Amino acid sequence: MAKLRVGAIGVGGMGKAHLDSILVHKGVTVRAVCDVSTAALDAVQTPGVHKYTDWRELIAKEELDLVAVCLPHHLYPPVVIAALKAGLHVYKDKPFAKDLADARKMLAAAKKHQRRLFVGAQRKFSPSFLKALDILKSGKLGKIHFVRGAIHYYWTPVFEDAMRWRGQAKESGGIAIIDSGYHILDAVMAFCGTPRSVFASTGSLRAAAKGTYDIDDKAALVLDFPDGALGSMTISFATVPGEFRVVLHGQAGTLDITPAAMNLYQADKLVETITVDDAKVNTLAAQFAHCVKALRAGKPSLCDPDRALEVQKVIEAAYRSDAAGEVVRVR
Ligand SMILES: NC(=O)c1ccc[n+]([C@@H]2O[C@H](COP(=O)([O-])OP(=O)(O)OC[C@H]3O[C@@H](n4cnc5c(N)ncnc54)[C@H](O)[C@@H]3O)[C@@H](O)[C@H]2O)c1
Structure with missing residues (x-):
């Protein structure tokens, strides 16, 4: 089975923990990461990973299947919606959004573009x-x-x-x-x-x-x-x-x-x-593996x-x- 090609947007703070938990998945290859902080980008030491400071560029230039997005709450809608529109599946951290209106917009985009949108909350x-x-x-x-x-x-x-x-x-x-x-x-x-x-x-x-x-x-x-x-x-x-x-x-x-x-x-x-x-237990890794499995099988997920x-x-x-x-x- 071909490896799932992943990009990560927001790799400082909790995003780094997500990236590390994604990197341990054997069925995935991380192609690119993006952060506005050069310190966050420098902390990503994985060989061969392309680095971006503009998420629009990452989405436009990389051949990906899924983006993992971990950002301040108000920044989720533009990034998530653009990724879905570009045909990518999205795996994001909680909360869904800063408010219900933003959450509904992202859900509507996932339905419109028929891509999976996973909202993680790893304690599950x-x-x-x-x-x-x-x-x-x-x-x-x-x-x-x-x-x-x-x-x-x-x-x-x-x-x-x-x-x-x-x-x-x-x-x-x-x-x-x-x-x-x-x-x-x-x-x-x-x-x-x-x-x-x-x-x-x-x-x-x-x-x-x-x-x-x-x-x-x-x-x-x-x-x-x-x-x-x-x-x-x-x-x-x-x-x-x-x-x-x-x-x-x-x-x-x-x-x-x-x-x-x-x-x-x-x-x-x-x-x-x-x-x-x-x-x-590495609950973040378990969560990501669960979502990848659901994505590949076309089955519902806890996220x-x-x-x-x-x-x-x-x-x-x-x-x-x-x-x-x-x-x-x-x-
Ligand atoms: N699941 C958990 O237990 C848990 C714990 C902490 C945070 N979170 C969630 O993780 C998300 C991020 O929180 P955090 O604590 O990591 O925040 P943070 O501020 O520490 O990190 C956000 C990262 O996003 C980057 N960023 C900001 N604007 C950007 C942009 N336009 N393009 C690319 N990168 C950009 C920042 O440089 C930073 O590296 C939030 O949704 C938060 O609720 C979840």
Whole structure:
């Protein structure tokens, strides 16, 4: 089988981690990379890879099958749409976009040009998530009636001083809910589907104190799912201790999921502890391999844009709820 010819646009920051995870795939050849930062380009040491500072040139000059795109949120639509229009498949990082309108534009372009558009959120490829999905499908938890999610980080002052586009809502779309929160919403929605409505409240204590950016650094959400399940979620990059946790409460059991261990309760008893080690798995490489397989087989993937659009709808509704101070329907 011919190797998939790949170009990467945005190879600094998270883009470098993506590039490294793509380079380990045996069925792929990376032909070209692009970044406006020469330091980011210099850090790419793979022999024979063409380097560009203008993504338009990369798309026009290279013979590719797919581009991996990892950029500041507001820059996604022009790059993704141009690539799709040029007949390339696109693999991009979360969030889908800085807002729902941009997400819809990219999805429409993928449909119009009949190319695959993958929106990654690599925690879906962690052992804990995959095992939890198996347990949910096995029926051990019964019908889920309550779900709790938490994603908490403590971003360092050094990181905050270099927030650039991330700190400006016009460019990033926000932080707590759309950036970090994307992962927890994506996981919870894979378990419970799209909520009907959301109530959200955000805060920006540390951000406001610094006065340099206008984004949310913490958020609390209440979610109502169509089948009667209720959800709550807390998201923050301004609190310790760090946490990534989803707790699924079903009528037959409860599953408490963390990246290191999962506890299964039935009635009020702990019946099993399953040790997992998400940190040991290269989830980015697993995600990319999953998408390549889906592309080659013409099968659906966990990174399909319709799924990502649902997450983006909830994010949009959450920010509207925060602004209005009321419950907002997800549509
Ligand atoms: N999946 C995750 O866990 C995770 C973690 C961090 C970031 N991200 C996502 O990755 C994306 C990028 O975030 P980041 O933290 O890497 O940002 P970043 O600012 O650190 O890196 C962005 C890169 O894009 C380059 N760039 C900017 N404009 C460009 C242009 N016009 N053409 C080519 N290159 C350009 C920059 O020079 C830089 O190298 C975002 O979507 C973010 O949400 C995902």
